[in-house]
Amino acid sequence: MTASDVLDLGVSEHMATASRELCDLKYHLDMLSRNGIFQDFQNDWMGASSTCAFHGATFLSRVVPFLDWESSPQAEPFNAMVDCRHVLGAAIKGKPGNIEAKEITERIARYSKHHTDNDLLQASYWWYRPLGILVAHEGKHRVAFMRTNGDLPIAARVTPVGYPAPERLKLVEVAGDHPQYFAMLDERYLQALERPDVTRKYLSAYGVKTLHWSSLKALPDLNLVQAAIKLGQQETVDIQKLNAFKATELDEPRKQKLELHNLEGYDFEKWHYFAICLGLMATALTASIASTLIEWRPLEFGTCVLLGACTALAAAPWVMRWRKRPDHNRLAAWFSNRAPGKKTRCLG
Incomplete structure (x- = not known):
């Protein structure tokens, strides 16, 4: 088989190298899976718990944001010989070293042939064409096997x-x-990067630029974005919805200053309030008269305190102003649905 017989990925050499390096990383992680602290490291890096290698799509989603944003097939599936160095597989139930030497030649022959009968399921791979990388659906174990035995096409x-x-x-x-x-x-949707260094290295080869938050206009407050991601319990934040939430639920209500004696929907019980004020005032006047008859300094001081308290209490309803406090918990209602275009696919 010649190089011309293998699927042409149609990407730049820079992009092809980046995808090949990412597949190299996945291959080596697979070889270390099910092995003590190496499996624990993978679990930490993936942010999930497992006892074996992770599916290729799960791995790629940790690195590439908006991976399934355009998930509809661009063309009908077709048969091809695929360079195994550009495929993300998953050695879940076994590794190439578990195959007996006498079976290797026969397996290579089987994995190098398109099958139409039921003796072996045909490998099924998704090709992210712009990235020059494939993800194994059926035929996940073949990737590591063919790589170990000479990087043979599948x-x-x-x-x-x-x-x-x-x-x-x-x-x-x-x-x-x-x-x-x-x-x-x-300019509208945001996703937090889980593995930013790897993502930046990979997507820079794709031609994506890195900018600073402060250099971009019309972005919501960072704390609000973080709250939306956390409370919305989803990875994608719609900036337009977040700005609308900020304008209608946070900014406008906070501009409305309410007076204690004029709260909408409530009647101020004036007589009850002023009865307390008058009671304190009467007590203060009684203490004031008593202080003129009895020269006792603590009584004079207490009279001044009571008069000051009466004045403050009487003026309070007209002096105090209230603003609505931001309720970030209401973000969950705004982001209860997935953003348009986001679809989930299961590799099995």
Whole structure:
């Protein structure tokens, strides 16, 4: 088989190298899975709990934001010989070293042939064409096997899928002692980056630029974005919805200054309030008269305190002003649904 027989990924050499390096990383992690602290490290890096290798799509979603934003197939599936170095597989139930030497040649022959019968399920791979990388659905274990035995091509049923063009994407850095990073799509949608260094390295090869949060206009308050991600319990934040929430639920109510004696929907019980004030005033006057008859300094001081308290209490309803406090818990209602275009796919 010649190089021309293998699927042409159609990406730049820079992008092809980045995808190949990402697949190298996944391959080596697979070889270390099910092995003590190496598995624990993978679990920490993936932010999930597992006892074996992770699916290729799960791995890729940790690195590439908005991965399934354009999940509809771009063309009909077709048979192709695929370069195994560009496929994210998953050695879940076994590794190449578990295969007996006498079976290797026969397995290579089987994995290099397109099958139409039921003796072996045909490999099924999704091809993220703009990125030059494939994800194994069926035929996950073949990737590590063919790599271990000479980086041999794999016969597979390939389904091309899309990914947003680089000019639609931005990586946004929030400076600080512990920098944060977000990916922004179409100047509207935000996702927090889980593995920012790897993502920046990979998407820079794709042509995505990194900008600073402070250099971008019309972005919501960072604390509000973080609250939306946390309270909305989803990874994508719609900037337009967040700005609308801020304008209608936070800014406008906070501009409304309410007076204690004129709260909408409530009647101020004036006589009850002023009865207390008059009672204190009467007590203060009685103490004042008594202080003129009895020269006792503590009584004079107490009279002054009572008179001051009466004055403050009587004036309080007209002096105090109230503003509505921001209720970030209401964000959950605004972000209860997934943003348009976000679809979930299960690799099995």
